[in-house]
Amino acid sequence: MSVEIKNLSHTYSEGSPFEFKALKDINITIEDGSFIGIIGHTGSGKSTLIQHLNGLLTPSSGTVIVDGKDIFETKKAELIALRHHIGLVFQYPEHQLFEETVQKDVAFGPKNQGLNEEEIDQRVRQSIKMVGLDFDAIKDKSPFELSGGQMRRVAIAGVLAMEPSVLILDEPTAGLDPRGREEILAQIKLLHSQKQITVILVSHSMEDIGKMVDKILVMNEGEVVFFDTPNRVFTEISTLESIGLAVPEVTYLMRRLKEKYPEIREDVFTVEAAKKEILKVIRG
Amino acid sequence: MTMESKNRMIDVRNVYFTYPHNNENESVVALDGVSLHIEKGEFVGIIGHNGSGKSTLSKLLNAIIFPTQGDVIVSGLNTKDQENLWTIRQTAGMVFQNPDNQLVATIVEEDVAFGPENLGVPPQEIRERVDRALAVVEMQAYAHQKPHQLSGGQKQRIAIAGILAMEPECIIFDEPTAMLDPSGRREVMETIKRLNRDKDMTVIHITHFMEEIVAADRIIVLDKGKVVMEGEPRTIFRQVKRLKEIGLDVPQMTELAYELRKEGLKIADDVLSIEEMVNALCQ
Numbered sequence: 001m002s003v004e005i006k007n008l009s010h011t012y013s014e015g016s017p018f019e020f021k022a023l024k025d026i027n028i029t030i031e032d033g034s035f036i037g038i039i040g041h042t043g044s045g046k047s048t049l050i051q052h053l054n055g056l057l058t059p060s061s062g063t064v065i066v067d068g069k070d071i072f073e074t075k076k077a078e079l080i081a082l083r084h085h086i087g088l089v090f091q092y093p094e095h096q097l098f099e100e101t102v103q104k105d106v107a108f109g110p111k112n113q114g115l116n117e118e119e120i121d122q123r124v125r126q127s128i129k130m131v132g133l134d135f136d137a138i139k140d141k142s143p144f145e146l147s148g149g150q151m152r153r154v155a156i157a158g159v160l161a162m163e164p165s166v167l168i169l170d171e172p173t174a175g176l177d178p179r180g181r182e183e184i185l186a187q188i189k190l191l192h193s194q195k196q197i198t199v200i201l202v203s204h205s206m207e208d209i210g211k212m213v214d215k216i217l218v219m220n221e222g223e224v225v226f227f228d229t230p231n232r233v234f235t236e237i238s239t240l241e242s243i244g245l246a247v248p249e250v251t252y253l254m255r256r257l258k259e260k261y262p263e264i265r266e267d268v269f270t271v272e273a274a275k276k277e278i279l280k281v282i283r284g
Numbered sequence: 285m286t287m288e289s290k291n292r293m294i295d296v297r298n299v300y301f302t303y304p305h306n307n308e309n310e311s312v313v314a315l316d317g318v319s320l321h322i323e324k325g326e327f328v329g330i331i332g333h334n335g336s337g338k339s340t341l342s343k344l345l346n347a348i349i350f351p352t353q354g355d356v357i358v359s360g361l362n363t364k365d366q367e368n369l370w371t372i373r374q375t376a377g378m379v380f381q382n383p384d385n386q387l388v389a390t391i392v393e394e395d396v397a398f399g400p401e402n403l404g405v406p407p408q409e410i411r412e413r414v415d416r417a418l419a420v421v422e423m424q425a426y427a428h429q430k431p432h433q434l435s436g437g438q439k440q441r442i443a444i445a446g447i448l449a450m451e452p453e454c455i456i457f458d459e460p461t462a463m464l465d466p467s468g469r470r471e472v473m474e475t476i477k478r479l480n481r482d483k484d485m486t487v488i489h490i491t492h493f494m495e496e497i498v499a500a501d502r503i504i505v506l507d508k509g510k511v512v513m514e515g516e517p518r519t520i521f522r523q524v525k526r527l528k529e530i531g532l533d534v535p536q537m538t539e540l541a542y543e544l545r546k547e548g549l550k551i552a553d554d555v556l557s558i559e560e561m562v563n564a565l566c567q
Binding site (some may be wrong): 042174179207249270 | 362543
């Protein structure tokens with residue numbers, strides 16, 4: 001599914017002393033099947049933006065068009081159906097687990113979609129497997145006796161079970177340890193390539209985003225600063241720093257090395273790519 | 285009192301801790317014979333994956349929980365003795381992950397005053413302590429603001445000021461930057477480092493971000509409830525393979541040095557910073 005954001009603005013508490021313009025005239029198109037990263041410091045408008053994509057927030061002006069349909073023009077019933085296709089995984093989604101067992105919790109979404117028992121069961125099995133958990137071992141456990149990383153995955157499985165065409169994840173790795181982070185990201189990547197769905201990943205980690213996405217949307221004070229490939233975005237070090245963001249350490253390193261090796265590429269943001277580039281210039 | 289015990293902030297002696305039981309009636313061994321010590325004025329980083337026992341350890345240091353076996357001595361006081369409890373909690377302050385769970389008042393300076401008020405500090409002195417603490421975390425300008433209007437990094441600095449106002453000798457930070465964005469993380473880390481450097485505060489910093497403890501005096505690595513590595517950052521991080529095996533990371537520069545060495549480049553295996561890497565590659 002493609003998502004087109006058109007002249008989108010959002011103002012909180014409009015007309016009150018607390019009025020706050022969270023989004024200012026956003027215009028971007030997210031292609032069907034693409035993998036997009038959204039980055040920006042706290043308060044830049046990232047969360048406000050993604051909450052418009054499935055109609056949780058209504059724009060002050062402008063609109064969102066999903067698969068050619070203006071989601072704020074459609075009837076309520078249609079919007080609800082559309083929401084099933086746009087899965088939103090909030091920050092710390094494990095706080096939203098509530099059922100007695102993992103199986104019941106993951107089944108909650110598809111149940112509300114009105115699917116039959118058999119189909120629900122199949123989707124629950126599939127999505128638990130997709131997040132890298134063992135269905136038989138975990139299905140009867142209480143979600144609350146799992147580790148933090150496992151709880152996070154169960155929560156993500158709950159969204160996957162609704163089989164969204166667009167999956168939006170708001171900081172899915174926050175608070176996890178390095179291995180937990182790596183595992184979750186690897187699964188999201190796999191999901192994107194296997195299911196060909198559109199993925200939108202909000203993250204504070206330039207390293208994570210740089211490795212995974214086709215395009216990065218950089219936001220600041222409710223506006224789009226960049227919407228481009230990681231290679232192009234990461235070379236804009238001074239602009240990124242001026243809005244409170246930083247590039248990965250290896251990117252800084254490449255810039256420093258340029259003094260001695262003028263031919264070295266600067267658009268490098270993973271250890272793997274830095275290794276290749278350094279070997280290339282040193283060995284000639 | 286010997287010289288050694290005089291400089292010792294914390295002594296953990298052969299400590300075991302078992303959580304009674306989970307839903308399936310199995311008890312969980314969180315710490316499995318841990319011995320370690322922290323000297324006064326030290327900056328010690330503690331790393332380990334989720335479930336390695338880090339948070340259990342931090343709660344033991346603060347006398348929130350007590351060893352199943354073994355002793356935890358904070359500034360010469362055993363946490364086992366009930367009469368020591370309040371002194372220990374005042375000596376070893378704690379800052380947690382989520383700033384929203386730690387702020388209790390509706391005005392910043394009232395929040396900072398909450399600790400000393402509970403300790404029965406006279407009002408005039410509370411005033412002085414609050415001002416001092418806010419100055420240390422560079423938040424004086426926000427004294428009359430409402431905490432919920434602050435950014436995550438600022439909230440965390442207020443939480444730190446609240447601890448400082450109780451005048452502890454040591455602060456235990458349990459993943460204080462986990463929920464912050466990069467600029468918030470930088471603010472908080474600068475505050476922590478300044479406390480250690482300028483105020484001689486003993487700092488125990490538990491984190492998943494390896495870059496934050498590159499400049500620590502010492503790093504302790506926990507795995508499955510045991511101390512598996514201990515030493516200077518350089519000594520710890522050069523063991524890239526071992527750290528990865530137990531689910532941990534190394535700083536980006538150390539990993540790059542490790543990868544380049546594997547390709548046959550002659551480069552030290554204990555590179556920690558961009559500066560060191562530039563020097564290594566531009567000789």
